[in-house]
Amino acid sequence: MMEYFFALYQNWFGPVWGPQLFTLVKTLLSILLITLPLMLCVAYLTLAERKIIGFMQMRIGPNRVGPGGWLQPIADALKLMFKEIIIPSGANKFLFLLAPVLVLAPALAAWAVMPFTPELVLANVDAGLLYIMAITSMGVYGVVIAGWASNSKYAFLGSLRSAAQIVSYEIAMGFALVGVLMAAQSLNLVDIVRGQAGGLLHWYVLPLFPLFLVYLISGVAETNRAPFDVAEGESEIVAGFHVEYSGMAFAVFFLAEYANMILVATLTVVMFLGGWQSPLPPAWLPDNAVLQTVLGGGFHWLFFKVLCVLFLFLWFRATFPRYRYDQIMRLGWKVFIPITLVWIVVIGAVMQTRYAYLVH
Amino acid sequence: MNFETFVFYLFSAILLFAAVRVITARNPVHSALFLVLAFFTAAGLWLLLEAEFLAITLVLVYVGAVMVLFLFVVMMLDINLDRLREGFWDYLPLAAIVAVLMMLEMGVVLGGKYFGLTQMPTPVTHGPEYSNTKELGRLLYTEYVYPFEIAAVILLVAIVAAIALTLRRRKNAKSQDPAQQVRVRRQDRVRLVSMPAEKSTDAAAEE
Numbered sequence: 001m002m003e004y005f006f007a008l009y010q011n012w013f014g015p016v017w018g019p020q021l022f023t024l025v026k027t028l029l030s031i032l033l034i035t036l037p038l039m040l041c042v043a044y045l046t047l048a049e050r051k052i053i054g055f056m057q058m059r060i061g062p063n064r065v066g067p068g069g070w071l072q073p074i075a076d077a078l079k080l081m082f083k084e085i086i087i088p089s090g091a092n093k094f095l096f097l098l099a100p101v102l103v104l105a106p107a108l109a110a111w112a113v114m115p116f117t118p119e120l121v122l123a124n125v126d127a128g129l130l131y132i133m134a135i136t137s138m139g140v141y142g143v144v145i146a147g148w149a150s151n152s153k154y155a156f157l158g159s160l161r162s163a164a165q166i167v168s169y170e171i172a173m174g175f176a177l178v179g180v181l182m183a184a185q186s187l188n189l190v191d192i193v194r195g196q197a198g199g200l201l202h203w204y205v206l207p208l209f210p211l212f213l214v215y216l217i218s219g220v221a222e223t224n225r226a227p228f229d230v231a232e233g234e235s236e237i238v239a240g241f242h243v244e245y246s247g248m249a250f251a252v253f254f255l256a257e258y259a260n261m262i263l264v265a266t267l268t269v270v271m272f273l274g275g276w277q278s279p280l281p282p283a284w285l286p287d288n289a290v291l292q293t294v295l296g297g298g299f300h301w302l303f304f305k306v307l308c309v310l311f312l313f314l315w316f317r318a319t320f321p322r323y324r325y326d327q328i329m330r331l332g333w334k335v336f337i338p339i340t341l342v343w344i345v346v347i348g349a350v351m352q353t354r355y356a357y358l359v360h
Numbered sequence: 361m362n363f364e365t366f367v368f369y370l371f372s373a374i375l376l377f378a379a380v381r382v383i384t385a386r387n388p389v390h391s392a393l394f395l396v397l398a399f400f401t402a403a404g405l406w407l408l409l410e411a412e413f414l415a416i417t418l419v420l421v422y423v424g425a426v427m428v429l430f431l432f433v434v435m436m437l438d439i440n441l442d443r444l445r446e447g448f449w450d451y452l453p454l455a456a457i458v459a460v461l462m463m464l465e466m467g468v469v470l471g472g473k474y475f476g477l478t479q480m481p482t483p484v485t486h487g488p489e490y491s492n493t494k495e496l497g498r499l500l501y502t503e504y505v506y507p508f509e510i511a512a513v514i515l516l517v518a519i520v521a522a523i524a525l526t527l528r529r530r531k532n533a534k535s536q537d538p539a540q541q542v543r544v545r546r547q548d549r550v551r552l553v554s555m556p557a558e559k560s561t562d563a564a565a566e567e
Contacts, residue, residue, distance in 0.1 A: 140428050156435075330538070
């Protein structure tokens with residue numbers, strides 16, 4: 001199939017431009033194949049959030065648009081698209097409109113190295129883990145610029161809080177990932193998942209449990225979700241950095257927040273919960289071919305695990321009251337970073353003994 | 361002109377433009393953002409040199425952390441541009457001398473003798489198996505392990521010194537000790553006093 005198209009391009013555009021154009025078109029199509037389902041997932045994550053939190057608070061949640069409320073995200077999107085985008089007077093117009101793009105772009109760009117199955121990965125780069133850390137660290141610019149360009153006190157205060165919080169928790173997250181790369185001895189995400197092959201007992205969540213907790217909680221803080229959502233803090237600074245945004249410009253921030261949630265959930269699964277691997281050891285799989293595809297590793301396992309982690313995020317939001325700002329900073333700097341540092345040393349020490357197999 | 365050359369010139373053009381705008385932009389926040397663009401483009405150029413570790417670290421450290429703090433500070437300052445530009449003509453001669461000297465020094469170092477095309481061979485291109493990260497790690501932790509460790513210790517001292525210099529404890533600062541808060545018991549905070557109920561019914565009767 002691919003060879004056929006490759007030959008077609010070579011015939012049409014010649015041997016010099018043919019292969020390059022072929023790569024370009026193929027990459028663009030794969031990017032679409034990743035982003036479009038992702039956007040759909042984002043839309044239905046908002047519905048899931050409202051339904052699940054409604055269930056936890058003994059309400060029904062959205063149930064008017066479509067059967068059982070299933071068309072609610074579409075209706076929301078339509079409404080936001082037709083609303084006017086108001087640009088505040090005195091705002092820096094270019095940066096004001098650039099900010100939502102800068103928030104969403106890293107959240108999507110990070111998916112380039114995400115391994116869905118051993119073969120299904122857009123760019124199987126060697127420094128995948130570093131790439132993810134670098135790209136996700138860019139997301140803070142959108143928040144900072146949005147707050148500054150809005151020319152509003154509330155937005156500015158919100159963006160300062162948020163930027164300080166994101167930068168602080170990034171350090172803990174980075175250190176947690178150092179533990180993963182020590183265990184996997186690779187920066188390549190496909191290799192990291194391969195290193196967790198062989199059932200539940202080989203997942204990195206067991207030897208790296210403290211790092212897993214730190215990563216998960218820092219992930220919630222990174223995405224500015226409850227209980228760390230002081231950036232929005234509707235009770236004190238109305239809605240934080242995006243208070244001046246309306247219509248689709250606001251919707252892009254919203255999309256970015258949920259895309260980031262899915263990204264952090266997927267990363268947690270890839271780093272600690274075995275990615276596409278099945279929790280069953282290969283020896284336990286039955287002889288049946290159908291059961292082997294279902295119970296063996298595959299994309300459906302990744303999907304299922306990501307859904308579980310996302311459910312956890314929604315559960316957090318329905319359960320915990322918002323942290324006070326100084327407590328957030330204390331948790332990040334004085335609790336999480338020391339935990340990760342100690343555990344990195346522990347792993348390094350264990351790797352030098354004959355119990356190294358426990359870590360790998 | 362092959363594709364790599366095209367990308368190189370494109371990135372160089374963006375880098376130079378951004379670098380010039382850093383010093384010519386009127387608004388300091390714009391300057392800081394152009395500096396971010398310059399770092400990012402420089403990272404792209406390093407990727408072309410197959411130095412992916414350095415490129416990604418540049419983005420991670422400078423774009424992701426240092427420049428955010430920079431932007432933070434610049435945004436909070438109330439900078440009066442006219443006041444900043446006041447002494448421009450007074451300082452110009454001195455600045456021009458410094459700039460010309462620097463240009464000359466750079467010309468001496470970079471010109472022909474040490475850095476010409478004959479002195480510096482074209483970098484070897486590596487196959488897909490080559491990992492810049494592994495190579496750097498191997499060099500740092502074997503050949504250059506002592507300089508590396510010394511640099512690390514110096515950095516640690518710098519961190520400790522920076523904190524020690526800026527750490528001031530105010531006497532009336534209100535900070536909480538979470539451990540103490542958790543350890544608190546009911547007896548420490550609340551005392552239940554049993555009081556006899558008052559028996560005055562006169563007030564009600566008067567009304």
